Amino acid sequence: MTENEPVLNQHFIREKIAEDNRAGTFGGKVITRFPPEPNGYLHIGHAKAICLDFGMALENNGRCHLRFDDTNPTKEDVEYVDSIMADVQWLGFDWGEHLYYASDYFEQMFQYAEELIHKGLAYVCTLSPDEFKEYRGVPTRPGKDSPWRNRPVAENLDLFHRMRAGEFEDGAYVLRAKIDMASPNLHLRDPAIYRIKKAPPHHRTGSDWCIYPMYDFAHCLEDAIEGITHSLCTLEFEVHRPLYDWILEHVSVPCHPEQTEFSRLNLSYTIMSKRKLQQLVEEKRVSGWDDPRMPTLAGLRRRGYTPEAIRRFCEEVGITKFNSLTDVALLEHCLRDHLNKTAARAMAVLDPIKVVIDNFPEGEADAFEAVNNPEDPAAGTREVPFSRELYIERNDFMEEPPKKFYRLAPGREVRLRYACLVTCTHVLKDADGQVTEIHCTWDPESRGGSAPDGRKVRGTIHWVSAQHAVSAEVRLYDRLFTKENPGDERDGTTFLDHLNPDSFQSIRAYLEPALAGVAPGTRFQFERLGYFCADAKDHAPDHPVFNRTASLRDSWSKQ
Numbered sequence: 229m230t231e232n233e234p235v236l237n238q239h240f241i242r243e244k245i246a247e248d249n250r251a252g253t254f255g256g257k258v259i260t261r262f263p264p265e266p267n268g269y270l271h272i273g274h275a276k277a278i279c280l281d282f283g284m285a286l287e288n289n290g291r292c293h294l295r296f297d298d299t300n301p302t303k304e305d306v307e308y309v310d311s312i313m314a315d316v317q318w319l320g321f322d323w324g325e326h327l328y329y330a331s332d333y334f335e336q337m338f339q340y341a342e343e344l345i346h347k348g349l350a351y352v353c354t355l356s357p358d359e360f361k362e363y364r365g366v367p368t369r370p371g372k373d374s375p376w377r378n379r380p381v382a383e384n385l386d387l388f389h390r391m392r393a394g395e396f397e398d399g400a401y402v403l404r405a406k407i408d409m410a411s412p413n414l415h416l417r418d419p420a421i422y423r424i425k426k427a428p429p430h431h432r433t434g435s436d437w438c439i440y441p442m443y444d445f446a447h448c449l450e451d452a453i454e455g456i457t458h459s460l461c462t463l464e465f466e467v468h469r470p471l472y473d474w475i476l477e478h479v480s481v482p483c484h485p486e487q488t489e490f491s492r493l494n495l496s497y498t499i500m501s502k503r504k505l506q507q508l509v510e511e512k513r514v515s516g517w518d519d520p521r522m523p524t525l526a527g528l529r530r531r532g533y534t535p536e537a538i539r540r541f542c543e544e545v546g547i548t549k550f551n552s553l554t555d556v557a558l559l560e561h562c563l564r565d566h567l568n569k570t571a572a573r574a575m576a577v578l579d580p581i582k583v584v585i586d587n588f589p590e591g592e593a594d595a596f597e598a599v600n601n602p603e604d605p606a607a608g609t610r611e612v613p614f615s616r617e618l619y620i621e622r623n624d625f626m627e628e629p630p631k632k633f634y635r636l637a638p639g640r641e642v643r644l645r646y647a648c649l650v651t652c653t654h655v656l657k658d659a660d661g662q663v664t665e666i667h668c669t670w671d672p673e674s675r676g677g678s679a680p681d682g683r684k685v686r687g688t689i690h691w692v693s694a695q696h697a698v699s700a701e702v703r704l705y706d707r708l709f710t711k712e713n714p715g716d717e718r719d720g721t722t723f724l725d726h727l728n729p730d731s732f733q734s735i736r737a738y739l740e741p742a743l744a745g746v747a748p749g750t751r752f753q754f755e756r757l758g759y760f761c762a763d764a765k766d767h768a769p770d771h772p773v774f775n776r777t778a779s780l781r782d783s784w785s786k787q
């Protein structure tokens with residue numbers, strides 16, 4: 229990241245690292261990692277972890293590794309590996325040469341497991357999964373020793389090797405660490421550390437392995453092999469920490485990283501579970517992982533979110549030790565704040581009605597100079613074409629307006645943004661009495677929008693020239709769920725019961741002509757309407773497609 233990022237908030241991990249640096253705990257080094265499992269697309273919750281892992285390294289002249297925690301071939305895929313790399317880069321972070329795969333350590337991990345066996349600290353167990361659970365027991369009472377707990381070292385080694393050689397079926401044997409069957413922490417009651425998993429082939433190691441290390445065994449070893457100093461993870465791993473430390477204390481690893489936990493991000497009106505996001509994709513409730521309503525980074529990007537807005541949001545949310553629900557309005561606020569400063573303005577009419585300027589010569593055209601971004605003088609100006617026939621928004625006209633309606637109405641004068649003043653003289657209607665055309669006259673002396681005699685005109689509306697405008701598909705997106713916490717299913721409903729039926733609408737709109745030619749992904753503020761972006765996949769000059777990124781104000785806020 230090169231731009232100036234705004235003020236950083238203090239939090240306990242920042243303080244802890246500063247303290248470690250002062251005390252020289254890790255020789256002043258800060259080496260972190262972001263360890264996704266390639267079994268889905270990254271979402272806004274992962275962004276919080278990415279910003280923390282990479283952020284702490286950057287702030288301390290350290291480094292952050294991107295490590296794929298690919299120890300379970302069942303659900304993992306290269307599609308996910310590729311999308312994760314693209315998303316981390318898009319968010320603005322760089323792992324340099326430090327790209328790692330847990331699967332590259334399989335041989336080393338196997339040797340560490342052998343070391344535990346040699347030391348009498350691991351054994352091959354033949355209990356069935358049900359028996360395993362029953363023997364483990366409950367936290368308040370000690371568990372029961374497996375009958376295989378004291379199997380001789382030589383026999384354990386032999387069985388472990390034969391597990392690797394593929395002699396046994398899935399589930400027939402597991403390798404367990406021999407720790408403490410009476411520990412109040414169930415994770416220490418002789419946890420399984422290796423299991424047999426014959427199919428499917430692993431996306432990197434193919435069929436080389438049919439035994440795979442369990443997460444708790446693998447993760448701490450990955451950290452140690454890479455020389456990680458600060459292993460930052462979410463709160464649910466707090467109870468796994470004694471096991472993390474136990475393993476590292478009992479095998480000859482080069483270092484002992486320190487695990488620190490922080491709370492996950494939960495967002496209102498959003499689900500964050502990879503399994504549920506996958507279900508939305510598989511059941512075609514959304515158009516894909518990158519559907520602009522998805523909380524995935526691919527979805528947010530396609531919706532028009534900027535990496536800066538997401539990073540700012542992650543900083544604002546802060547890092548704490550307690551779980552809470554963050555208001556999605558905060559994310560949208562960070563987005564509007566950034567787009568307001570950076571998005572060029574343009575005019576678009578989403579619900580058009582025609583205006584005819586009767587005293588403007590037929591067949592002629594004019595052009596007015598419009599400011600590209602009032603927040604950014606460097607953005608300059610552009611010419612917007614004008615002609616006798618225009619489109620304005622249907623709701624900017626009322627035939628019988630109330631007193632405080634300052635837009636267009638018979639006999640009333642308004643300002644056409646950047647252009648001139650027009651006065652409505654009469655309207656045409658269809659057989660049903662619906663207004664089909666609004667007739668006006670313009671004041672040629674009011675070029676640019678101010679009256680020569682200084683008369684006051686309160687209303688300003690946006691417009692496009694009918695003859696010049698391009699017709700475009702505009703996709704109006706809204707929140708995917710109507711319930712504040714759709715993932716909470718304790719009331720007997722499922723998250724699918726709370727899908728917002730109005731979260732997507734496709735309409736035809738008229739845009740300033742220049743918008744047809746912009747690059748996919750370009751973001752705009754459509755004046756008075758909101759933020760929009762050219763769709764990254766479907767937008768083309770002969771078929772313009774724009775997504776609504778956000779309205780100008782939070783339409784969901786409780787007033």
Ligand code: ATP
Nearest residue numbers: 263264265273274276277461462492493494500502
């Ligand atoms: P799974 O249930 O598949 O493990 P996961 O969401 O934990 O799902 P990982 O790929 O293991 O997915 O996540 C990578 C990293 O991102 C982990 O360190 C995890 O703690 C962190 N992470 C995941 N979800 C969130 C979240 N909502 N908020 C903050 N960090 C998260």
Ligand code: MG
Nearest residue numbers: 263264265297
């Ligand atoms: Mg995980």
